[in-house]
């Protein structure tokens with residue numbers, strides 16, 4: 152199968168102009184301060200209930216089985232995101248093991264319903280702490296873990312685990328650990344960090360929780376929307392929103408983007424429908440230095456995909472996880488979208504002598520959604 156999501160290898164990113172518009176012109180500190188103060192007052196109201204909104208939203212999401220999931224319009228995109236997390240987690244675990252760690256402890260910050268439990272099991276870790284603001288999600292995560300333990304092979308040692316329901320952008324997590332001495336090899340924060348960029352205090356608390364208990368040489372890894380990409384698309388739109396048949400992003404204004412509290416509404420099929428905040432990455436990188444963290448890598452999903460797919464092992468995992476949609480569909484199956492325009496990019500490649508069929512692809516709309524995100528890896532200085 153030839154692996155080629157829509158847009159991969161296409162247009163380059165021009166973030167320079169966008170970066171300027173996020174940072175503001177001329178560095179007029181005083182004006183910035185005044186704006187920040189205004190912003191703080193105007194966002195105060197949102198601040199009181201944003202965590203509640205997020206928790207309520209994620210608590211209300213129904214856990215659905217594979218049969219329902221496979222009929223979802225974004226089935227392949229979700230698998231693609233999951234593949235990407237698997238590759239990232241697998242590679243970081245390998246690095247930790249290569250550095251000599253035998254008993255690996257992990258913090259899953261914003262664990263949700265436990266979508267990554269199997270990845271931690273496969274990685275042979277010893278201990279996992281799962282934390283999330285949404286109580287129902289944490290309960291489901293814990294039951295999934297118990298179920299996993301029950302069904303494990305007799306001589307397989309499953310990691311021990313602790314489950315914590317808390318707002319990680321407000322509360323100090325280390326005070327809630329069963330083992331007050333516990334230090335982590337890895338903190339994984341997948342599709343979560345952007346909820347904390349509501350204010351400097353919240354973004355910093357989330358970062359503190361991610362990093363303060365990391366061992367020297369430990370990793371803070373994650374995925375989050377790329378602010379440059381979001382602003383680039385917003386600026387290209389003739390209104391305050393952009394999107395397609397699977398997702399929609401709506402800002403409240405454009406032209407100026409505060410460093411914290413720059414809220415937009417994100418909806419994605421039946422999975423996400425909640426306010427989020429721009430994460431201006433250079434600022435996160437700067438803030439992380441307070442915790443002795445340095446940035447190892449930051450890549451857009453497209454870059455990450457292009458690199459990793461060259462590896463045979465990652466390629467075969469991609470097939471196993473059905474992370475791309477076969478084009479044309481096999482055995483009379485239905486494509487994720489009925490609109491043939493969604494597959495124009497695949498049609499262009501189909502039929503070329505060097506291309507193996509079926510192609511592996513994502514529909515254009517799914518790729519436009521997935522390609523908003525970036526993957527980051529920070530490491531604590533030894």
Ligand SMILES: C[S@@+](CC[C@H](N)C(=O)[O-])C[C@H]1O[C@@H](n2cnc3c(N)ncnc32)[C@H](O)[C@@H]1O
Nearest residue numbers: 209261263266283284285318319320341342346
């Ligand atoms: C898109 S889900 C991702 C879940 C999981 N990490 C995954 O990749 O499957 C985002 C999660 O972040 C959690 N979250 C958002 N804000 C949070 C906060 N302040 N503290 C803890 N968890 C938070 C939500 O409750 C939700 O479970």
